[in-house]
Amino acid sequence: MKNSINREIPDEILKEKNYQAYTTDDFGTPVIQKVAPKLRATTGSEKVVDSLEDVVLKTVKNGMTISFHHHFREGDYVFDKVMRIIIDHGFKDLTLAPSSLTNVMNDIVVEAIEKGVVTNITSSGMRGSLGDAVSHGALKNPVIFRSHGNRARAIETGEIRIDVAFLGVPNSDAMGNANGMDGETAFGSLGYALMDAQYAETVVLVTDNIRPYPNTPASIKQTQVDYVVKVDAVGNPDKIGSGATRFTKDPKELKIAKTVNDVITHSEYFKDGFSFQTGSGGAALAVTRFLRQSMIDNQIKASFALGGITKPTVDLLEEGLVDRVMDVQDFDKGAAESMHQNKNQQEIDASWYADPANKGAMVDALDVVILSALEIDTKFNVNVMTGSDGVIRGAIGGHQDAATAKLTIISAPLVRGRIATVVPDVTTVVTPGDSIDVLVTEVGIAINPKRKDLIASLSKIPGVPVYTIEELQKMAQEKVGTPKPLEFTDRVVALIEYRDGSLIDVIKEVKD
Numbered sequence: 001m002k003n004s005i006n007r008e009i010p011d012e013i014l015k016e017k018n019y020q021a022y023t024t025d026d027f028g029t030p031v032i033q034k035v036a037p038k039l040r041a042t043t044g045s046e047k048v049v050d051s052l053e054d055v056v057l058k059t060v061k062n063g064m065t066i067s068f069h070h071h072f073r074e075g076d077y078v079f080d081k082v083m084r085i086i087i088d089h090g091f092k093d094l095t096l097a098p099s100s101l102t103n104v105m106n107d108i109v110v111e112a113i114e115k116g117v118v119t120n121i122t123s124s125g126m127r128g129s130l131g132d133a134v135s136h137g138a139l140k141n142p143v144i145f146r147s148h149g150n151r152a153r154a155i156e157t158g159e160i161r162i163d164v165a166f167l168g169v170p171n172s173d174a175m176g177n178a179n180g181m182d183g184e185t186a187f188g189s190l191g192y193a194l195m196d197a198q199y200a201e202t203v204v205l206v207t208d209n210i211r212p213y214p215n216t217p218a219s220i221k222q223t224q225v226d227y228v229v230k231v232d233a234v235g236n237p238d239k240i241g242s243g244a245t246r247f248t249k250d251p252k253e254l255k256i257a258k259t260v261n262d263v264i265t266h267s268e269y270f271k272d273g274f275s276f277q278t279g280s281g282g283a284a285l286a287v288t289r290f291l292r293q294s295m296i297d298n299q300i301k302a303s304f305a306l307g308g309i310t311k312p313t314v315d316l317l318e319e320g321l322v323d324r325v326m327d328v329q330d331f332d333k334g335a336a337e338s339m340h341q342n343k344n345q346q347e348i349d350a351s352w353y354a355d356p357a358n359k360g361a362m363v364d365a366l367d368v369v370i371l372s373a374l375e376i377d378t379k380f381n382v383n384v385m386t387g388s389d390g391v392i393r394g395a396i397g398g399h400q401d402a403a404t405a406k407l408t409i410i411s412a413p414l415v416r417g418r419i420a421t422v423v424p425d426v427t428t429v430v431t432p433g434d435s436i437d438v439l440v441t442e443v444g445i446a447i448n449p450k451r452k453d454l455i456a457s458l459s460k461i462p463g464v465p466v467y468t469i470e471e472l473q474k475m476a477q478e479k480v481g482t483p484k485p486l487e488f489t490d491r492v493v494a495l496i497e498y499r500d501g502s503l504i505d506v507i508k509e510v511k512d
Contacts, residue, residue, distance in 0.1 A: 005381060005432055007505045013142075013492060014503065022504040025404070025435050027356040035158035037201050042226055048174050049229045052206065056085045059202050059227070064163035065095040065120075067200065069193035071168075071180060071329060074104050075239030078168035078206045081231065083108045087117050095120035097160055099151065099192035099350070100395055106130040113138050122160060124148060125385065125395020134493055135391040137509040143392075143494040145385065148192065148328070149354025149361065149401035150499040155199045156351065156358075159501065165200035167193045168234040172207040173215035176225025181217075181339040181347075183209045185235050188330030188339045189309070190219045194349035197224045208234050217340075219347060237333055248286055252413055252442045257286035259464055260370055260411050260440045265294045266461050267454065269367040269407050272300050276368040277307040277402050283411050287370055288312040295321050306362050307353070307398055309335040309345070317344060326362050328353040328398075354401035356499050363398075366405035373412045375426040378469050380433030380448050382410060383426035385496065388419045390486045390510045392494060396430055400499045403435035407454075414441045420476035420483070422469065427486065429505040430496060439469060446472050487511040 003009055003021035013019060049055040060066065066086075068079050079098070086094070087108070096118050101109065106128045112118040113133065122144040126134065134143055146154060154160040169190070170183035180190040185208060190197075197203050197220045204227045205220065214222075248254060260283070264270050276291070278284045289312060295301065304324040305313050311334030316322040318338075325345040330336040339345050354363045374394060375383040382403075385394045402408070412421045422441070437454060439446045444465035447455050459466050467475075488508035496505040 003504065005379070005429060005504070007429055009503055009506060010492060013495065013506065019503045022432070022498045022502040025432050027500045030357070032157060032357040034156045035199070037199050040226060047176060047225065047228050049227050052081055052229050052231055053085050055204050055227050055229050056082060057089065059164045059204060060086060060091055062091055063093045065097050065161060067162045067165045067196045068098040069167060069190070069196065070098060070100040070102050071187045071190065071193065072235035072237070073102050073240050075236035076102065076104055076168065077233055077235045078166060079105050080108055082166045083112060087112055087115060092116050093119050095122070097122045097162060099148070100124035100397070101126040101130060103128045110138070122146060124151065124397055127393045131392035135507070135510045136512065137489070137491060137493055139493065142492050144497060145396055145494055146497050147354065147396045147400040147499045148350045148398045149356060149363065150497055150501060152195050152350040152355040153357045153499070154501065155195050156355065162196055162200035164202045164204060165196035166204050166206060167196060167220065168206045169220065170207065170234065171209045171211050171215060172205045172228050173211050173213040174228060175213055175222035176203070176205055176220065176228050177213070177215040177218035177222050178205055178207065179217055179219040181336065185209070185233065185237050186336055187235070187237050187240050188336030189327040189347045191328030191348055191353060192350050194219065195351060202226045204229065206231055206234055208232060237336065240330065240333055240336060248283060253283040254286055255442045256411050256413065256440055257283045258290055259445065260287045260409055261290035261294060262461050262464055263409060263438055263440060263445060263458055264291065264368055264407070265298070266458055267407055268457060270300065273303045274300070274367045275302060275304045275306065275365060277305065277366055277405070278313065278370050279308070279372065284370055284372070285310060285312055287411070288316070292316055292321060306366060307402060311335050314338045314342070314345065317342060326353070354398055354499070363401050363404055366402060368407045368409070369402040369405040370409045370411055371399055371403060373410050373421065375421055375423050376410055376412060376436070376439055377423050377426045378473050380436040380439070380469065381426050381429045382431040382436060383428045384430050386428040386507060388427065388483065390427055390488060392507065396496070400431050400435070403431050408435055408437045410436055410439045412439065412441060414443055414472065414476045415479050418480050420480050422473045422476045424473060428496060428507055432498070432504065439472065441472060443472070443475065
């Protein structure tokens with residue numbers, strides 16, 4: 001069948017996995033039943049385990065669901081250590097349920113798939129060798145991709161039931177009181193790991209720094225933790241920002257960033273007390289710098305900044321231009337180091353951040369968000385998951401979640417190299433067009449025709465041409481020509497859930 005945005009969803013997928021097809025970006029106010037983990041009463045003397053191998057063998061069984069967090073990003077050591085033990089001991093049919101999968105995790109997951117150790121994966125995203133392997137049919141069952149808010153929702157409702165969570169932390173005491181903001185391997189907010197700590201049946205903390213009891217402040221609490229194990233090193237915090245955060249000097253990106261700032265400042269939402277989320281890419285960081293100057297020039301302060309946090313956002317907090325930073329993840333060392341120094345940089349979990357099924361997520365209060373895109377089509381649907389070759393090479397992250405802001409801006413070049421960004425139809429729909437308000441490119445902007453209010457307010461920005469998105473798509477095509485159609489088999493290798501758990505699209509196996 002086709003869902004409401006005209007994406008073909010195989011009937012057998014809907015039936016076998018009891019899915020509803022995507023219909024709307026409005027979640028409404030359903031009554032949600034949450035689950036609770038089983039508890040094993042534990043004393044302090046029972047929690048500290050001599051080795052990581054001992055605790056893996058004590059907790060993991062065939063067919064289980066195991067989870068990890070990705071706050072160390074490319075500096076993570078825990079994932080590889082745990083997975084190596086699991087592979088070497090021949091466990092089978094595991095479901096991997098991390099908050100996301102980074103490049104440093106790829107090769108060992110591919111090995112685990114090839115050996116039948118991992119047969120199911122649910123994650124925010126994947127890329128590199130793992131994305132390529134899955135796109136070519138290596139995994140037994142389809143990957144389920146969920147946004148950060150949707151993962152929180154699925155954990156809370158029991159759709160993801162975590163048997164064992166292995167959580168790397170830069171400090172802990174013997175009872176399991178831990179945080180992410182102190183120690184040599186500090187990475188800042190534990191926002192995504194907090195869901196696992198609260199709902200997993202068994203919680204294992206892996207640390208390189210056992211502190212005297214009680215260790216405070218405690219983001220993860222002793223009431224949630226079953227085992228604590230000490231290793232030589234849990235990660236390299238210098239690699240938190242690898243490949244994610246960079247200051248751009250590219251003229252095209254700077255032009256896009258300046259135009260994004262013009263759109264924000266000419267909208268009705270740029271006023272004292274507004275809220276925003278900017279992201280971590282080069283253009284997004286440049287937007288933060290332009291926005292800072294506009295706030296100073298107009299004597300405007302923001303009530304809060306949200307999401308994955310960077311040092312430029314923390315600088316706004318320290319300058320008094322932002323009252324609060326609501327921090328679910330830190331994208332660089334500067335942001336991580338400031339967490340224990342500034343009481344107004346508030347650690348939040350993924351549910352508080354973006355779960356649509358709780359009593360109020362922070363994204364519901366967002367005025368402005370700036371998001372990126374691999375592709376955007378003439379219906380304003382956005383793809384951040386698959387490349388122009390159909391291969392998985394991205395992550396949903398908080399894209400769907402933050403797109404519920406009052407003003408959702410996509411910043412993207414018209415083309416990248418010889419590949420069009422603005423296309424007739426995206427390869428994979430991740431965020432529906434109804435959530436997107438404005439596309440900003442280096443040549444001008446396109447406003448979603450459903451936002452007549454924005455058309456009126458943004459059509460006369462000095463030096464910013466306004467086009468229809470169809471006109472931008474034609475410009476892109478004129479630059480690169482018409483691409484060769486992609487070829488896929490009929491086999492579904494991944495499912496794209498919307499943040500409410502409905503099925504918004506599927507990814508099929510790429511033909512060799």
